[in-house]
Amino acid sequence: MKPVRVSMWGAAVLLARSALIAQSALIALSALIAAPAQAKLFDPETFTLANGMEVVVIPNHRTPIVTHMVWYKVGAVDEVPGKSGLAHLLEHLMFKGTPSVPPGEFSKIVARNGGRDNAFTTSDFTAFFQNVAVDKLELVMKMEADRMKNLVLDEANFRTELAVVQEERRSRVDNNPAALLAEQMEAALFLNSPYHRPVIGWAKEIAGLTRDDALAFYHRWYAPNNAILVIAGDVDAATVRPLAEKYFGGLERSEIPARVLTHEPPPHAARRLSLTDARVGQANWSRLYLAPSAGAGDKTLTAPLEVLAEVLGGGSTSRLYRSLVVEHGLAASASADYDPTALDLATFNIGVTPRPGVGLDKLEALVDQELARVLERGIPADEVERAKLRLVGGSAYARDSLHTGAQVLGEALASGESVADVESWPDRISAVTPEQVARAAAEVLVSQASVTGLLLPDPKAPPGSRPVASPLAGFSRELR
Secondary structure, eight states, X not given: OOOOOOOTTHHHHHHHHXXXXXXXXXXXXXXXXXXXXXXXXXXXXXXXXXXXXXXXXXXXXXXXXXXXXXXXXXXXXGSOTTOTTHHHHHHHHTTSOOXXXXXXXXXXXXXXXXXXXXXXXXXXXXXXXXXEEGGGHHHHHHHHHHHXXXXXXOHHHHHHHHHHHHHHHIIIIITOHHHHXXXXXXXXXXXXXXXXXXXXXXXXXXXXXXXXXXXXXXXXXXXXXXXXXXXXXXXXXXXXXXXXXXXXXXXXXXXXXXXXXXXXXXXXXXXXXXXXXXXXXXXXXXXXXXXXXXXXXXGGGHHHHHHHHHHHHSSTTSHHIIIIIIISOOEEEEEEEEOOOOSSOEEEEEEEEEOTTOOHHHHHHHHHHHHHHHHHHOOOHHHHHHHHHXXXXXXXXXXTOHHXXXXXXXXXXXXXXXXXXXXXXXXXXXXXXXXXXXHHHHHHOOGGGEEEEEEEEOTTSOSSOOOOOOXXXXXXXXXX
């Protein structure tokens, strides 16, 4: 599965956009923005085991359910050249069993106990999770700790799962023009960073991966001192600590190598890609800009960039939506997105889907006009305040979700941020000024740091071609 990457506040903001916020709630949130810094988003309890494993507990007593997650600080960026796709392949192989849990039984045991589980790999981290009733927490902790150190991998199981990943590559990327274009755009944007290679890997390199490669990667990176345990739900630190000590505390720490990133050189030329394919049912236009992140570049720009993305493409009241969809009637959708949680540079993304018969050149001209207006005039204070209000309001909805807190904190910690960074996010957004948004736009929305992608139907293709999603729907550093 290859969904759009879950950004730190993506789920929360979508919830906020889909809800009709009452006037009283707006007044309360306005007061929150104006209030002194005192945010407590998830109010987690934290401790560290003697072997170095970090533990984060997010009490949420609404229902007797828990989300149990183990995050490893390893992803596609940690693969050596020529071995792309290895981190994702190992995620698959982690379900192949231990001496006490036969191959394929992990998920079956979780399901028999009324839960569900999954895992995902990104450029920066790999995570495994189970959602279970609180009385099944000890069961999943035991099994997750078991496979952290006791993975059994024979050649037959390795070959079977390698074939599964190869088929995943074919079905989700090679047979999907939107995903192919997104992959090419990312490779063009990141010239030297390991982000230029896809998380799933290049097809030829996947085919060359071996069982020894997988085991070496496992023994190098999978250890308690390179992992974060996040548990959210009907628990607290007092109940979690004895279980964490019992199952994870006895695992030996390992010598974890330093993570080495080859950073981006300054960009000097705008790049432009087009993909024409008979399988495309609707043309799409998208653009990626290199942007600073919480881990690289000018970190003072991250909060202003989140506000800028909300102003430009954060829903039906955003500038791009109003201009392209409502006023000109040329587009079916328009959006902008920015996620600062990354080890290396991030991306600022814009995507537009035209209405049938509308040329992409017209849409691109209108997008460029809106961006030029922002760069020339800035954004009025009242518009910035409304965007901040929506973003901070979204964090209030995030507290109600059992999984969102675990996802947000796990992603942040696995990418080098801290609990304090997460908890102070509303205060940072609330403090953003129009001048800071204008500066962020001027620093990031520059053509030489961009890649523009055109997804085009083949005019020679017969009618009735299967529609394909926008390139940005395939633009992701996350694979499940």
